[in-house]
Amino acid sequence: MDVKTLCLGLLTFGAASGYDLKKRFEKSFRHFYSAGYGSIYPALAYLAETELVTCEEIVQDGRPDRKLYRITDAGRAEFMAALAHTSPGHKMRSEFLAMMFFAHLMSGEQVADVLAHRAEELAQVMDELAAAADSTDGEQAPGVEFVRGFGETVTRAALEYIQDYRELLNDQNPKRLAS
Amino acid sequence: MDVKTLCLGLLTFGAASGYDLKKRFEKSFRHFYSAGYGSIYPALAYLAETELVTCEEIVQDGRPDRKLYRITDAGRAEFMAALAHTSPGHKMRSEFLAMMFFAHLMSGEQVADVLAHRAEELAQVMDELAAAADSTDGEQAPGVEFVRGFGETVTRAALEYIQDYRELLNDQNPKRLAS
DNA sequence: AGCGCCATGTAAGTGGTTACATGATTGT
DNA sequence: ACAATCATGTAACCACTTACATGGCGCT
Numbered sequence: 001m002d003v004k005t006l007c008l009g010l011l012t013f014g015a016a017s018g019y020d021l022k023k024r025f026e027k028s029f030r031h032f033y034s035a036g037y038g039s040i041y042p043a044l045a046y047l048a049e050t051e052l053v054t055c056e057e058i059v060q061d062g063r064p065d066r067k068l069y070r071i072t073d074a075g076r077a078e079f080m081a082a083l084a085h086t087s088p089g090h091k092m093r094s095e096f097l098a099m100m101f102f103a104h105l106m107s108g109e110q111v112a113d114v115l116a117h118r119a120e121e122l123a124q125v126m127d128e129l130a131a132a133a134d135s136t137d138g139e140q141a142p143g144v145e146f147v148r149g150f151g152e153t154v155t156r157a158a159l160e161y162i163q164d165y166r167e168l169l170n171d172q173n174p175k176r177l178a179s
Numbered sequence: 180m181d182v183k184t185l186c187l188g189l190l191t192f193g194a195a196s197g198y199d200l201k202k203r204f205e206k207s208f209r210h211f212y213s214a215g216y217g218s219i220y221p222a223l224a225y226l227a228e229t230e231l232v233t234c235e236e237i238v239q240d241g242r243p244d245r246k247l248y249r250i251t252d253a254g255r256a257e258f259m260a261a262l263a264h265t266s267p268g269h270k271m272r273s274e275f276l277a278m279m280f281f282a283h284l285m286s287g288e289q290v291a292d293v294l295a296h297r298a299e300e301l302a303q304v305m306d307e308l309a310a311a312a313d314s315t316d317g318e319q320a321p322g323v324e325f326v327r328g329f330g331e332t333v334t335r336a337a338l339e340y341i342q343d344y345r346e347l348l349n350d351q352n353p354k355r356l357a358s
Numbered sequence: 359a360g361c362g363c364c365a366t367g368t369a370a371g372t373g374g375t376t377a378c379a380t381g382a383t384t385g386t
Numbered sequence: 387a388c389a390a391t392c393a394t395g396t397a398a399c400c401a402c403t404t405a406c407a408t409g410g411c412g413c414t
Contacts, residue, residue, distance in 0.1 A: 037367080039401075042367085091213060111322075147276050147280045154337050165325060215374080
């Protein structure tokens with residue numbers, strides 16, 4: 001599932017500009033998918049060319065013009081077909097875990113830094129997911145909540161595992177000056 | 180952290196061929212990093228060129244010749260430097276979650292299939308991680324066990340979340356013919 | 359005065375995936 | 387017989403990342 005397809009999918013929730021789409025990506029997909037402008041804008045251009053979306057240019061004053069994209073019936077059909085044909089993969093590439101695998105080749109200080117850094121990132125993801133839950137007043141597609149809950153569950157598990165390990169490290173190397 | 184660097188790192192645990200290295204990748208990294216021959220062999224060729232590893236050709240009879248790679252002192256230094264300079268990112272790309280996000284556009288049957296498929300994959304990862312724990316008789320680098328435990332914890336959380344949701348779906352759509 | 363937000367795009371580069379090419383041996 | 391394992395590699399392709407280019411407005 002490439003960025004093109006995902007843009008199409010997000011447009012089923014309503015018209016948006018490339019800029020808006022990036023924010024939608026960040027709000028809903030940040031914990032399992034990333035997309036930058038460098039892939040979103042070309043994707044939108046392609047979708048418009050193939051008439052899976054239409055593009056309306058909106059002139060604004062006081063701020064830059066924007067292009068509002070709307071999904072077409074053909075686009076909707078294409079997206080449903082993509083959903084039906086795609087196989088549900090799940091890949092990750094974690095430098096964090098790769099580094100930790102070689103912890104014995106790093107200084108204790110560096111290991112502690114890496115763990116602290118990752119813990120912070122995870123805590124931030126937890127906050128974002130909680131915020132997404134709050135901003136959702138009322139109904140929404142059930143899958144959206146499934147995905148949010150999945151992120152919350154898995155992120156919490158990861159965070160707790162790391163915190164436990166950090167405490168373990170601290171117990172082994174007590175930093176207290178006086179007993 | 181690219182495949183090149185990871186190959187170098189894995190070679191700190193002992194000499195290996197490209198073929199062996201792929202198996203090491205699968206045994207230890209499968210849940211957070213993937214690498215095919217198409218990236219491993221070129222990586223090894225590059226490392227040999229730059230003398231970060233040496234290569235010994237071993238003629239075997241009854242089976243194909245192999246090339247045994249050993250890390251050099253320069254390679255070890257290079258790897259330590261990479262560990263020190265790399266920032267511990269953690270990216271994932273999940274078609275599974277992307278599809279689930281749009282569950283309302285899929286048939287109930289397809290959603291059930293997707294969930295079942297993912298649950299099976301996760302169960303398999305759990306088995307592999309348990310097997311890796313068993314095959315480890317005695318000591319090993321602490322980071323190796325940290326990474327294995329991390330995988331186990333997070334995978335278990337994901338699996339339980341999915342199972343709970345599947346039960347919920349079944350309760351809403353009871354399949355029993357008689358009450 | 360300087361930063362961050364709004365807003366769109368391009369071009370070059372990177373790094374990994376997939377498909378192809380080859381072929382004997384061992385296990386079912 | 388047929389599949390899997392052992393074993394190495396290349397070439398074309400693909401999709402995304404990063405850096406660059408532009409510029410007004412609003413807040414501190």
